[in-house]
Amino acid sequence: MADVKIVNQETLSNSKYRLELFEIETTQNGQTETQKREIYFRPAATTILLHDPERKTVLLTRQFRLPVYLSRKRPELIIEACAGLIDDGELPEHAIVREVEEETGYRISEIRQIAEGFSSPASFMEYVYFFTGIYSQDLKVNEGGGKKKKENI
Structure with a gap:
């Protein structure tokens, strides 16, 4: 399983339900990768x-x-x-x-x-x-x- 670190979290919308932009770092098998993901909280x-x-x-x-x-x-x-x-x-x-x-x-x-x-x-x-x-x-x-x-x- 990868280690996950949340580097940044930003609210993009909070109109009806929340939409967040996450920047994360994942480390697996010694390799670290940065990713951005939009998550909708329904x-x-x-x-x-x-x-x-x-x-x-x-x-x-x-x-x-x-x-x-x-x-x-x-x-x-x-x-x-x-x-x-x-x-x-x-x-x-x-x-x-x-x-x-x-x-x-x-x-x-x-x-x-x-x-x-x-x-x-x-x-x-x-x-x-x-x-x-x-x-x-x-x-x-x-x-x-x-x-x-x-x-x-």
Whole structure:
């Protein structure tokens, strides 16, 4: 394992989440190397693949994602598994049940954690909890569509 020394740390942005520029020195096998890395400090998140075993279907969401739009590689509305950030003090399993109801309108209770890990460890501090869950038509309690955003950041 390499020895790591943080030489400099600078905040590049602190608008919604913090973006830091790190200058580090790593020493491995007697060789020292200097590197610069931008690290984005996003909170932990959850995601779930919902399925209806009776109808043999899965439930996904369609959302606008600016990075996808800017890449021009895909349509601006993409299909993805239901997901969201974990609020301070909230358990991952509570966060995903909340997100499912907000985004899809289904009130689910039968979930199972299948994995967890960093979303993109080279540049993000975001840690993601992965779940599967069961939904059915009788669990629909509202229209879903997500929580309306109050900020334009």
